[in-house]
Amino acid sequence: MVSEHMGSDHTALDHMVRVAFASGLNLVAVVAETAGIVAGVLVLALVRARREPPAEDSRDLGREHMPVAETV
Structure with a gap:
């Protein structure tokens, strides 16, 4: 019908x-x-892990927040 007229x-x-x-x-x-x-x-520029030098005594990190019973 319509296609017949368009040729x-x-x-x-x-x-x-x-x-x-x-093209789109x-x-x-x-x-x-x-x-x-x-x-x-x-992502590479903003989410890079910054390496900091380890603390002088890294074994004691976080112990000040632990209860006394768990530090022994």
Whole structure:
């Protein structure tokens, strides 16, 4: 019915829609890739473990908060 009246314009329109869809997917993929790379760099920069030198006597760390019965 409608496709009979469109003739060759239908195939051109179909092609244009497919090209636009593929172009949109390409754009979304590039944006997602860029966001992923930026997020990865931010994670590496902000969530790095800072290494501090050990305390002078690291065996006694936290003992001041333990009850007397558990320190023996």
